[in-house]
Amino acid sequence: HGFVYFGVTLLNDGPELLEINVRPGDPEFVALLGLLKSSFRDLIDYAANGKLHQANVTWHKDLFSGAVFAMGAGYPDTMPPEPVPITGAANAVSAGNAVVEDIGCDSEGQHIVTGGRVIASIATGPSIEAVRDRIHETLAQVHFEGMHHRTDLGYGLDPRLFAKPGDQPTSG
Numbered sequence: 632h633g634f635v636y637f638g639v640t641l642l643n644d645g646p647e648l649l650e651i652n653v654r655p656g657d658p659e660f661v662a663l664l665g666l667l668k669s670s671f672r673d674l675i676d677y678a679a680n681g682k683l684h685q686a687n688v689t690w691h692k693d694l695f696s697g698a699v700f701a702m703g704a705g706y707p708d709t710m711p712p713e714p715v716p717i718t719g720a721a722n723a724v725s726a727g728n729a730v731v732e733d734i735g736c737d738s739e740g741q742h743i744v745t746g747g748r749v750i751a752s753i754a755t756g757p758s759i760e761a762v763r764d765r766i767h768e769t770l771a772q773v774h775f776e777g778m779h780h781r782t783d784l785g786y787g788l789d790p791r792l793f794a795k796p797g798d799q800p801t802s803g
Contacts, residue, residue: 636660658698658751661730665696665755691755697762697784698753701770703733704777706747711777714743719772720750728752728769744775752780759785 638649638659652659664671668689677686704711714735720742723729730753733746750773754765763785770780 636663658700661698661751661753662696665698665753666691666694694755694757695759695762696753696755697759697766698751699766699770699780699784700732700748700751701773701775701778701780703744703747703749703775704779706779710747711744714745715775715777717742717744717749717773717775719774723750723752723769723772726769728754728765729773749775749778 635651635653636659637651639646640649641647654660668691669687674683674686674688677683703715714737716737717734720729720731720734724731730751732748732751733744734742734749735745737743752766752769752773754762754769756762756765766784767782
């Protein structure tokens with residue numbers, strides 16, 4: 632039992648497959664969970680018991696979702712040899728705007744970076760702009776030496792992605 636999902640991009644001559652992935656820790660997977668209306672826990676239970684075909688999977692059709700990971704210095708090539716302290720992660724997580732991936736604690740209980748993808752800021756909202764703003768507000772709360780993340784979420788998207796049936800096509 633496991634996961635599989637497909638990364639697809641829309642080009643002028645149609646969709647193109649970017650990747651097939653099976654790891655639920657990727658930003659694309661995390662962003663998709665924001666659109667899931669069904670209980671993810673229930674879907675896992677169905678899958679574990681060989682009954683996924685009985686599940687009723689529903690999605691939020693009126694929301695946008697996004698996820699951006701804050702990454703450690705040197706990621707993806709190298710990681711610092713010494714632990715790097717993190718501040719602000721607990722607040723971002725308790726507010727429900729982030730999930731941790733590679734965070735541990737040192738002997739004094741201080742959060743530290745333990746891997747490359749440190750924390751994901753996740754948001755849903757009525758527009759891609761609202762999602763982008765909320766993600767960056769959350770990431771602004773988190774601090775650690777060498778932290779870096781993408782800032783291009785939602786820019787340059789083809790307007791056809793947001794068209795509803797019956798809309799007039801726009802150039803893009």
